[in-house]
Amino acid sequence: MAGDTLPSVAKLSVRIDLSGYGAIGPGKIRLLELIGESGSISAAGRTMNMSYRRAWSLIDELNRYFRAPVVETQLGGSHGGGAVLTDAGHDLIARYRAIERAAAKSGAADLAALDAAQAPRRSADPEARRVAAGPGRRSALLPRRVR
Numbered sequence: 001m002a003g004d005t006l007p008s009v010a011k012l013s014v015r016i017d018l019s020g021y022g023a024i025g026p027g028k029i030r031l032l033e034l035i036g037e038s039g040s041i042s043a044a045g046r047t048m049n050m051s052y053r054r055a056w057s058l059i060d061e062l063n064r065y066f067r068a069p070v071v072e073t074q075l076g077g078s079h080g081g082g083a084v085l086t087d088a089g090h091d092l093i094a095r096y097r098a099i100e101r102a103a104a105k106s107g108a109a110d111l112a113a114l115d116a117a118q119a120p121r122r123s124a125d126p127e128a129r130r131v132a133a134g135p136g137r138r139s140a141l142l143p144r145r146v147r
Helices: 026-038 041-047 052-065 087-117 126-133
Strands: 071-074 082-085
Touching: 026 041, 026 052, 026 082, 026 087, 041 052, 052 071, 082 087
Parallel strands: none
Antiparallel strands: 071 082
């Protein structure tokens, strides 16, 4: 049906803190995936609404985390430059996604329980809230104003 939206569900986000280095999370992994798809750091950054400088800085960080670089760049020329994922880059993405799937699978029942325990969402529209409350009704949680 048009206009229907799927109910939102609790999602798990995985961040891996590397001993002695920084962290790897969904943003850096997505950046790597987009570089693999586009062959360009700047195009990947644009897709994520990120400056080239920020994207390059994240890739430079990742390249320093590991013994082998995860992205290699090629200087421009008549056909322009580019960037490619190395075997280490492909391996990093695969391992991160495997950890993410395993964590989501093992935590599925707890995520569902958290979803079920959530309070219903309230409308941001004050008029809709007033109409839903009914005429002259006040919340029992809010005391009447004292004069």
